[in-house]
Amino acid sequence: MSLIVSNLTKKYGEKTVVDHLSFAMEKPGVYALLGTNGAGKTTSIRMMLGMLAKDEGEALWDGKALNPATCNVGYLAEERGLYPKYTLMDQLIYFAALRGIPAAEARKRILYWAERLEVEEYLYPDAAKPAEDEDDGENGKKTKQRGRGKKAKPKLADQLSKGNQQKIQLMIALLPDPELLILDEPLSGLDPVNTDLFKSVIQEEIDKGKYLIMSSHQMATVEEFCTDLTILHRSHAVLQGNLNEIKKSYGRVNLYLKTEQEIDGYIKALGIQVKSKKEQEYRLRVTGEAQANELLGTLIANHVTIVVFELREPSLHEIFVSHVEE
Amino acid sequence: MKEKLMGTGQVYRFSIRQLLKGKANLVFLALLVLLSLLSVPAMALLGGAGILTEEGTAISALYIYNTTDCPLDFSEDERYSAIPATVYEEAMPDDIASRLGENEAAIGVTKPLLSGYQIEIVASSIEGLEMAEQEQLANAARTAVDRTRLEAMGVNEKVLAQLQTGYEVNVESRESYLHPEKNDFEARFSVQYLYAILVMMMSCFTISYIVRIVIEERASRLVETLLVSVRPLALLAGKILAVMTYIVLLFGIMTVGIAVSWNVSGQFFDLSAISGLIGQMGLGTALSNLDAGAVLALLVSIVLAYLTFSVLSGLFGVSCSSMDDVEWANTQVILIVMAGYMLSMFGAGFGDIVNRVFALIPFVSVFAAPAQYLTGDIGFGLLAVSWLLQGAVVVLLFWFTARVYNSMILYRGSRVKLSGLLAAAKRHG
Structure with missing residues (x-):
C-alpha cells in the first residue's frame, strides 16, 4: 500500500493557499506535515480527504483516489467537536455505524478504547465509583457521581473536560481500526499525563504497521515519531525528505557543553558562536566536528573538568525555524 | 451519486x-x-356543552305549567320519567320560579300564537343544573309535546320516523345549478x-x-x-x-x-x-x-x-x-x-x-x-x-x-x- 500526493493545489480567488504539494508514503510509518499557522497543512489534509475541492492535483491510496470507499481512514481533526447534548455512547456508535461497523462490534471496540484511554467512567457511568467529585467541563461545573443503587445518567459531551473530549475524538478516529490515520495537532491542549497516554497510543499504531500523517507544532513530539516530513511555509513546501537524512545534511554542529570552570575565553579564542549560556552550561554552534574536537583538546589541555560534551545534529525545531524564519 | x-x-x-x-x-x-x-x-x-350523566338527571322535582291541549307526558322519557312532576294551573314565570327549590326546574308549555307552541324552562341556578341539563330538559319537553300532538292526530311510530327525517335545502343560482363544480x-x-x-x-x-x-x-x-x-x-x-x-x-x-x-x-x-x-x-x-x-x-x-x-x-x-x-x-x-x-x-x-x-x-x-x-x-x-x-x-x-x-x-x-x-x-x- 502507498499514499501518493501529487501537485495538490488550492486557490481562493487570487490567493494560493496550497501550491503544488507533493509527497509519498511508500511504507508504514509517520509522515509529518509541518508549517507555521496558515501555511496550508489543514487545507492539504482536507483536500486529501476530499472534504475540500482541489484546484489541481490528486491523492492516491494504493493507486486509487483516496476517499472513504477506497481507504479506511481515521481522522482526528484540528477543529474538534462533539454533539454537546447527545450521550457519548450514542455518538460513538453512530460514528462506528457510519464506517459500517455493526453495533455489537462497535461496543466491543468502544470498551477496549475506553479502558485504553481511561474514559470508562464517562461511557459506563454505572460502573464508576460512587460519590466522587469530578471536574466536569470547561465551565468549571462540578457534578457528583451518583451513589450505588441509583442508575447514573449517561454523560453528555458538554459535561466533559476538553482533554476528555479529545480522548473521545481520538476514539472516533481509532474505532474503524484505520489503515491510514491522520492526526492534526493531536496533542494540543493536553496535560503531560494525557500527552504521554496519547503518545503511547500513537506508538502502538505505528507498531501495528499503520500509515500515519501527523501535523503538529510540537516539534519534539513529531521528531519522536516521524521518519519523513514536509515543511510548508506560505503555501509552499520549503523542505521535504527523510528526517535523518535532512539532519545529516546539516552535519553535527550543535555542541552542548557543561563544565565546572568558566571557559568563555577558550570559546572566544576559537571563534565559536554561543547560542545560549547559563552558568557553566553552554549551547554552542560549531562549524563541524573538527572545531568541536579542537575545543575539546583545548579544554583538556587546560585541565577544565568537563561534565557533558555532546555534539549533535540540529533538532527538528531548529531546522523548522531556519526554514520559516524571514 | x-x-x-x-x-x-x-x-x-x-x-x-x-x-x-x-x-x-x-x-x-x-x-x-x-x-x-x-x-x-x-x-x-368552552362551547357551552355540559357533562352527560349516565346516572340520570340532577333535577329532583319538576313543576309544569301547561295551557295547551297537549299534555306533557314524560312517561316514555328514560331521563325524566321518574322525576316527580307537579302540574300548576296558575301563571308561569314569576310564581313558580319564585317557589323553585334546590335542583328543581319548571317547564312552561304555552301556545301564545295560533301557529306555534312555546316551551320555557326555568331552573334553579345551582350546581347540577347547568346549561346542558336545561337543554336536555327542553329537548325532552319538545319531544314529549311532539309525540302527544302527533298521537292525537293518529300518527304511528313508523309515520313519525318518516316525518322526522331531516331535509337538506339547497338554494342556488341558475349558473351554479348548471355548473355545479363552480362557485x-x-x-x-x-x-x-x-x-x-x-x-x-x-x-x-x-x-x-x-x-x-x-x-x-x-x-x-x-x-x-x-x-x-x-x-x-x-x-x-x-x-x-x-x-x-x-x-x-x-x-x-x-x-x-x-x-x-x-x-x-x-x-x-x-x-x-x-x-x-x-x-x-x-x-x-x-x-x-x-x-x-x-x-x-x-x-x-x-x-x-x-x-x-x-x-x-x-x-x-x-x-x-x-x-x-x-x-x-x-x-x-x-x-x-x-x-x-x-x-x-x-x-x-x-x-x-x-x-x-x-x-x-x-x-x-x-x-x-x-x-x-x-x-x-x-x-x-x-x-x-x-x-x-x-x-x-x-x-x-x-x-x-x-x-x-x-x-x-x-x-x-x-x-x-x-x-x-x-x-x-x-x-x-
Whole structure:
C-alpha cells in the first residue's frame, strides 16, 4: 500500500493557499506535515480527504483516489467537536455505524478504547465509583457521581473536560481500526499525563504497521515519531525528505557543553558562536566536528573538568525555524 | 451519486433517534398528547356543552305549567320519567320560579300564537343544573309535546320516523345549478382551509427543526470528523428526512389523540355543538364527498408541499453556521410559507386566469393547485403540470442546497446572503 500526493493545489480567488504539494508514503510509518499557522497543512489534509475541492492535483491510496470507499481512514481533526447534548455512547456508535461497523462490534471496540484511554467512567457511568467529585467541563461545573443503587445518567459531551473530549475524538478516529490515520495537532491542549497516554497510543499504531500523517507544532513530539516530513511555509513546501537524512545534511554542529570552570575565553579564542549560556552550561554552534574536537583538546589541555560534551545534529525545531524564519 | 448518498440511512436513524430522545422533544411530545386528548372536552366545555350523566338527571322535582291541549307526558322519557312532576294551573314565570327549590326546574308549555307552541324552562341556578341539563330538559319537553300532538292526530311510530327525517335545502343560482363544480365557495373554502392549515402547520413545525439540525454539526465543530465517513449530500438528506418523519409522527400522534379524545369525550359530553360547527363550515360534507382520486391528489400534494418547505428550510439552514442565526432562518421560511398561503387564498377570488397562474407559481402552487383541483377550478392536467413543476422545484432546490452545503460545510462566519449562496453553489466545494 502507498499514499501518493501529487501537485495538490488550492486557490481562493487570487490567493494560493496550497501550491503544488507533493509527497509519498511508500511504507508504514509517520509522515509529518509541518508549517507555521496558515501555511496550508489543514487545507492539504482536507483536500486529501476530499472534504475540500482541489484546484489541481490528486491523492492516491494504493493507486486509487483516496476517499472513504477506497481507504479506511481515521481522522482526528484540528477543529474538534462533539454533539454537546447527545450521550457519548450514542455518538460513538453512530460514528462506528457510519464506517459500517455493526453495533455489537462497535461496543466491543468502544470498551477496549475506553479502558485504553481511561474514559470508562464517562461511557459506563454505572460502573464508576460512587460519590466522587469530578471536574466536569470547561465551565468549571462540578457534578457528583451518583451513589450505588441509583442508575447514573449517561454523560453528555458538554459535561466533559476538553482533554476528555479529545480522548473521545481520538476514539472516533481509532474505532474503524484505520489503515491510514491522520492526526492534526493531536496533542494540543493536553496535560503531560494525557500527552504521554496519547503518545503511547500513537506508538502502538505505528507498531501495528499503520500509515500515519501527523501535523503538529510540537516539534519534539513529531521528531519522536516521524521518519519523513514536509515543511510548508506560505503555501509552499520549503523542505521535504527523510528526517535523518535532512539532519545529516546539516552535519553535527550543535555542541552542548557543561563544565565546572568558566571557559568563555577558550570559546572566544576559537571563534565559536554561543547560542545560549547559563552558568557553566553552554549551547554552542560549531562549524563541524573538527572545531568541536579542537575545543575539546583545548579544554583538556587546560585541565577544565568537563561534565557533558555532546555534539549533535540540529533538532527538528531548529531546522523548522531556519526554514520559516524571514 | 451512490457514493455521495452512502451513509444516508445511518444519519437518518441517528437523527430520528436523537429527536425522539431529546428532553425538550419528549416534553413537547407529552404536551402534544395531552393537548390532543384534552382538545375535544375543552372545545365542548368552552362551547357551552355540559357533562352527560349516565346516572340520570340532577333535577329532583319538576313543576309544569301547561295551557295547551297537549299534555306533557314524560312517561316514555328514560331521563325524566321518574322525576316527580307537579302540574300548576296558575301563571308561569314569576310564581313558580319564585317557589323553585334546590335542583328543581319548571317547564312552561304555552301556545301564545295560533301557529306555534312555546316551551320555557326555568331552573334553579345551582350546581347540577347547568346549561346542558336545561337543554336536555327542553329537548325532552319538545319531544314529549311532539309525540302527544302527533298521537292525537293518529300518527304511528313508523309515520313519525318518516316525518322526522331531516331535509337538506339547497338554494342556488341558475349558473351554479348548471355548473355545479363552480362557485361552490363553501366547499372550496373548507377544503382549501383544511389543506392549507395542514400544510402550514406541518411546514411551520418542520422549519425550526430542520434549520437547527442542519446547523448543529457546524455549530458543534464536528463537521470534519463526520466528513471522513459521510458525504455532505448524505448528511443533508438523512437529516431532512429524519425531521420530516418525526413531524409526520407528531401529526399522527396528534390525530390519534384527537380521535381518541372525540370518542371518549362523546361518552361524557354533548358534542352536538362541535359537530354542528364542523357541519356549518362545510368540512363534513366536503370531506365526505372526496373520492379516492381526490384523496390521492391531496396526498401527493401534501407530500410535495412538505418536501418543498423542508428543503427550503434546509437551504436557509445551510446558509447559517451558528445557532444565533436560527431565528432569522426560521422567520424567512415562515414568511415564504405565509406568503404562498395568502396569495393562494386571495387569488381564488380573482377568476380563472389568476387561478391557473397561481397553480403554477412555485411556493404558491403548493397551496393553490390542489384546492383549485378539488373545487373544479382547474383540471387534472393542470394539476399534473403543477406537480411536475413542484417536483422540479424540490429537485432543483435540493440540488442547489446540496451544492451550497458541500461548498460551505467548512465555512464558519456570518450568515451568507443570496449572492454568496449562488457563488458557493457555483464553486461547489
